[in-house]
Amino acid sequence: MGNTRKTSERDTLQTRYLEVLSEMYPSIAAASTEIINLQAILNLPKGTEHVLSDIHGEAEQFFHVLKNGSGAVRAKIDDEFGNSLCIRDKKQLATLIYYPAEKLDLIEKEEEELDDWYKITLHRLIQVCKRVASKYTRSKVRKALPKDFAYVIEELINEKEEMTNKEAYYNGIIDTIIRIGRSRAFIIALCELIQRLVIDHLHIVGDIYDRGSGAADIMDHLMNYHSVDIQWGNHDLLWMGAASGQAACIANVIRICARYGNLATLEDDYGINLMPLANFALEVYADDDCELFHVQDHGDADMLSRIEEQTEMKMHKAISIIQFKLEGQLIKKRPGMLMENRLLLDKIDPETGTVEVDGRTYKLLDTKFPTIMWSDPYQLSKEEEKVMKRLIHNFKNCEKLQRHVQFLLKSGSLYLCYNNNLYYHGCVPMNEDGSFREVYLQGKGYKGKALYDVLEKNVRRGYYLPESEEKAYGQDLMWFAWTNENSPVFGKEKMATFERYFLGEKDTHEERKDPYYRLIEDENVSEMVCDNIIREFGLNPKDSHIINGHMPVKLKKGESPVKGNGKLFIIDGGFSKAYQKTTGIAGYTLVYNSYGLKLVTHLPFESAEKAVKEETDICEDINVIEKLIERKYVADTDNGKVIQQKIDDLELLLKAYRNGKLRENAGK
Ligand SMILES: O=P(O)(O)OC[C@H]1O[C@](O)(COP(=O)(O)O)[C@@H](O)[C@@H]1O
């Protein structure tokens, strides 16, 4: 009896679903066409995925890597022309595709037979364009076409089988373009289309923000990118917390900008007024040269006048002290975060100028703390309070920052499973034996994937909920994610910011890494550890990889980005100029196309101008790390599974039309 009822309920549900589907596909013909179209998509090669991480505000270098698709454009040129083009011409063509306007400026000045050059170049670009478009359906390519030239590009890249004199037809179009003076615009359009089609999807494995000065430009660019996802890094979460109005996050964001000579990101790019902080700092630290708070040298900061520099150092110190106070308040308010050992202001002895850290006493390098009231060192002074109030207001009301952070929330997450690969920024917190470490939040234990899920849920609440205790908790968890030893995006025992400013003993600056980082290096267990993680996130270790950012790979010291017997890749390697001295390179990126996975090593990037002039690619080395035994098609991807499901549903609809269960909707 029960079973019969279940079957009939299922039938009713299915009929209702098919009725809804029939609204969209009202006839046998419409359903059939869609099935054929979808089937065609399944049979196309899998699109190319491009993976970048730890961009840290280095906009120029980031744009360069995006433009060349980590060598993917060069590879298409090689595939298309093989030996029929010399290396010099290939390099020129590649540079033109990356920087069409800039390269054209140079060529138009130098080239004597310009029309000839246009003609040859247009032919070559169309050939490359055809090749990159061949992986997509015509409809997808059509959507990517620039409006002005859509019709003519479609004519040029789609073979006209029926035409007898194709050569003459194509030459005719190209000659007309040149004759009417549209070559430049058309070349630029073709180059941008190639850039667009070479990469189907982009993954950013966190840390877009901080250190370099171009984070806002990068965010604008990502918002216009055709297909992208982002796994939040600790720095991104810090900015998200700040945008939500979380005071400790705001103080950290400003401190880091001051440290890297990047206050312009806040003031000019986001229009956040820092005058209240500057005025306060100039007054309270008037007689203090704040020498410990000089700008970090990373070759990117603008040259400052002496007065500007002094002001910024004072602002830097002022916001650092505010940060330590606010963090102290937070640690006391949330004892569950277990961070009492980071309460250091109350361990300062102003008489002796010392501080006690983890049971040892150290001399402070700076003992001028005019705003600290020693009976209650975490309390903000009246003026500090006023400054913070203004800053919180400015962050919360910055329209551009809110737009960027909402994009991070919409297109991002703490981790992602995509086409069998697992992406996350930092780590999965572990015990020494490789088991997942249990982390207690509001009295409940979470580990592995559950820890990621609960943090992500709270991040969203922290940003979106209206003022409430739940929102405040979510906001505080964004700060927790930035700095707590149990945060999967931080993955270090402590953030030694206080020690790095105030103590000379280098051993106190050390931030011990989560056991995860040792375990993935350990030859005996690393593969097993990776397999466990992959399984924990619901994937199959047989054909999955972990893609990780966050920890600079020090190639100079012989470190490798490949861990766990090829199961895990750490692709942070230093877009960040600040780290290139230690890493020796400018980072790794991954390219995952239908033939397999490639790890690309990048050389430091000097400038777009140099890249255009010298035609440099900066892809130092392209290493095929996994060649697929069989080429992958859309049918083998996550999207392919969704498409297949749709085909199955449409076939049911077709059957329902044919066996009389449903009537075709002639009016539609
Ligand atoms: O080099 P700085 O400016 O002192 O920054 C160091 C701080 O940055 C961090 O490394 C975090 O940044 P990353 O996520 O880029 O590693 C902290 O662990 C550390 O305290």
Ligand SMILES: [Mn+2]
């Ligand atoms: Mn990081």
